[in-house]
Amino acid sequence: MQPLAICPNAKVAVHCDQCRVRTLSVCGALDHDELLQLDRMSRPLICTARETLFEQDEPAEAVYNITSGSARLYKLLPDGRRQIVGFALPGDFLGLSMAEKNEFSADALTPLTACQFSRTAFSDFLDRSPHLMRRLHEQASHELTMAQDQMVILGRRTAEEKVAAFLIGLRKRWARLSTTSVTIPLPMTRQDIGDFLGLTVETVSRMLTRLAREKVILIVPDGVRLLDVAKIEALAES
Amino acid sequence: MQPLAICPNAKVAVHCDQCRVRTLSVCGALDHDELLQLDRMSRPLICTARETLFEQDEPAEAVYNITSGSARLYKLLPDGRRQIVGFALPGDFLGLSMAEKNEFSADALTPLTACQFSRTAFSDFLDRSPHLMRRLHEQASHELTMAQDQMVILGRRTAEEKVAAFLIGLRKRWARLSTTSVTIPLPMTRQDIGDFLGLTVETVSRMLTRLAREKVILIVPDGVRLLDVAKIEALAES
DNA sequence: CGTTGGGTTGATCGACCTCAATAAAAGTGG
DNA sequence: CCACTTTTATTGAGGTCGATCAACCCAACG
Numbered sequence: 001m002q003p004l005a006i007c008p009n010a011k012v013a014v015h016c017d018q019c020r021v022r023t024l025s026v027c028g029a030l031d032h033d034e035l036l037q038l039d040r041m042s043r044p045l046i047c048t049a050r051e052t053l054f055e056q057d058e059p060a061e062a063v064y065n066i067t068s069g070s071a072r073l074y075k076l077l078p079d080g081r082r083q084i085v086g087f088a089l090p091g092d093f094l095g096l097s098m099a100e101k102n103e104f105s106a107d108a109l110t111p112l113t114a115c116q117f118s119r120t121a122f123s124d125f126l127d128r129s130p131h132l133m134r135r136l137h138e139q140a141s142h143e144l145t146m147a148q149d150q151m152v153i154l155g156r157r158t159a160e161e162k163v164a165a166f167l168i169g170l171r172k173r174w175a176r177l178s179t180t181s182v183t184i185p186l187p188m189t190r191q192d193i194g195d196f197l198g199l200t201v202e203t204v205s206r207m208l209t210r211l212a213r214e215k216v217i218l219i220v221p222d223g224v225r226l227l228d229v230a231k232i233e234a235l236a237e238s
Numbered sequence: 239m240q241p242l243a244i245c246p247n248a249k250v251a252v253h254c255d256q257c258r259v260r261t262l263s264v265c266g267a268l269d270h271d272e273l274l275q276l277d278r279m280s281r282p283l284i285c286t287a288r289e290t291l292f293e294q295d296e297p298a299e300a301v302y303n304i305t306s307g308s309a310r311l312y313k314l315l316p317d318g319r320r321q322i323v324g325f326a327l328p329g330d331f332l333g334l335s336m337a338e339k340n341e342f343s344a345d346a347l348t349p350l351t352a353c354q355f356s357r358t359a360f361s362d363f364l365d366r367s368p369h370l371m372r373r374l375h376e377q378a379s380h381e382l383t384m385a386q387d388q389m390v391i392l393g394r395r396t397a398e399e400k401v402a403a404f405l406i407g408l409r410k411r412w413a414r415l416s417t418t419s420v421t422i423p424l425p426m427t428r429q430d431i432g433d434f435l436g437l438t439v440e441t442v443s444r445m446l447t448r449l450a451r452e453k454v455i456l457i458v459p460d461g462v463r464l465l466d467v468a469k470i471e472a473l474a475e476s
Numbered sequence: 477c478g479t480t481g482g483g484t485t486g487a488t489c490g491a492c493c494t495c496a497a498t499a500a501a502a503g504t505g506g
Numbered sequence: 507c508c509a510c511t512t513t514t515a516t517t518g519a520g521g522t523c524g525a526t527c528a529a530c531c532c533a534a535c536g
Contacts, residue, residue, distance in 0.1 A: 075386065075387075075390050077394060078475060081394045083389055083393045085389050096382070097376075097379030097380075097383065098379070103383050127372075130365070130371065133368065133371050133372065134364075134365075134371065137371065137374065140375060140378045140379055141335030141336070143382055144385060145335065147385035147386060148313065148323040148342065149313075150389055151323050151389060151392060152315070152323075154393045154436060155321045155392045155434075155436030156319045156320070156433075156436060158492095189514065190514075190515065195394075198392060199492080199493090200493060201515080201516095202492090202494085202515095202516080203491090204515095205515060205517085206516085209515095221501095396523080397523075397524065427483090428483065437524075438525060438526080439483080439484095440483095440484080440485085440524085441525075443483060443484055444485080444524090
């Protein structure tokens with residue numbers, strides 16, 4: 001039987017009890033019985049890099065529990081300006097608000113797998129499972145806290161601090177998923193980082209280059225390695 | 239019996255069934271029975287302008303349902319930079335996340351009244367009332383959506399657009415509370431607006447002056463009057 | 477009255493953006 | 507496997523929007 005892996009080239013898990021992200025995700029709140037019910041409701045989703053999961057303002061037919069890979073969540077202005085409101089990693093739930101319309105667009109940064117649920121079916125299930133409801137709310141509250149932290153970064157930090165805070169924040173999130181590592185995978189482009197931090201590609205590149213020149217980080221393929229964690233945390237300090 | 243008013247000089251309502259913001263707030267989800275229980279748990283809170291409700295990183299002893307007046311919610315950086323993460327108006331609930339520590343500080347902009355609950359008692363009540371849990375989650379989801387909209391404003395909009403979007407956003411929120419009006423009360427200072435939008439006081443002042451010079455708004459004591467709603471909406475358009 | 481906090485306005489500066497060129501990497505089809 | 511295109515990343519030169527610094531106004535208030 002094929003286990004669910006965080007690495008992108010995995011097949012979808014056959015059963016929830018083999019899901020590597022279960023304890024981290026909203027499903028962690030469920031007992032065996034509830035898990036079976038939910039399992040029957042889920043459809044596996046496998047998509048390739050660059051593929052769109054859903055689009056801003058479209059009716060939200062499904063909700064998703066990411067099991068592997070990563071995605072960018074973004075809002076577009078009419079003139080094409082883009083703000084990335086978050087990056088989704090394995091264990092993250094998309095559709096927390098159960099709203100009828102998508103608040104943002106989402107597309108895969110890497111090959112991605114997810115458990116997909118009909119939004120209405122999931123919402124009904126929610127009414128029968130207070131545990132899950134509470135867990136979903138905790139997750140939403142956590143997202144809200146992260147959004148508020150991001151507001152501080154966007155509104156009151158310099159370009160260098162933004163990039164440092166971004167790396168530290170991402171490191172923390174990866175750490176929950178795998179063993180803590182000084183190497184931070186960056187599945188997104190510099191443009192994506194810029195659109196997340198309210199900067200241009202060029203400024204992101206310059207700041208990363210500066211940090212590398214000062215031996216604070218080492219730029220590696222598809223990521224960065226932290227050389228001086230104390231220094232970068234000082235830059236990012238909240 | 240003294241009714242609960244949105245205007246700041248009101249006394250606290252004696253009973254929930256006279257609360258002017260009940261249908262707008264999380265309490266709107268409750269039936270008569272539940273409302274009575276909650277009523278018994280609540281303590282009235284009356285505080286003056288500038289008074290602090292709670293502070294960032296302190297243990298969260300209480301949660302609040304604002305019944306009149308307004309407050310600013312903000313995060314401080316060690317060096318004194320401030321980011322206002324939101325303004326609380328009547329009907330708003332503070333402590334949505336039920337977290338043990340406050341994620342931000344809050345202080346009153348005007349004289350303010352609220353229903354105060356022990357956080358633990360409210361949390362216990364939540365476990366017995368799925369309606370309220372769901373309503374709280376809806377509220378948190380709404381806050382999350384607003385936070386993401388604010389991220390777009392902070393990251394990808396010009397100073398003029400920021401100020402326009404701020405006015406339109408606040409207008410929408412006041413409209414829920416009172417009859418729609420072209421006059422928008424601004425209980426906060428220019429500094430507060432700047433710290434909300436990632437601008438300096440001077441820039442906020444200049445942008446308001448510019449909008450006034452172009453006859454888009456009229457600056458009045460403690461607020462602005464919208465003269466050209468179409469134009470300001472065009473500037474703020476998402 | 478003097479004091480204080482909030483608001484406006486002007487002059488100057490600089491952090492980040494824009495535009496442009498180049499390099500490096502990743503696809504793509506023969 | 508290699509030309510060829512496309513995408514992504516880097517670097518430099520110059521411009522601009524909003525910040526900074528400073529002066530001043532005004533209303534509230536003891």
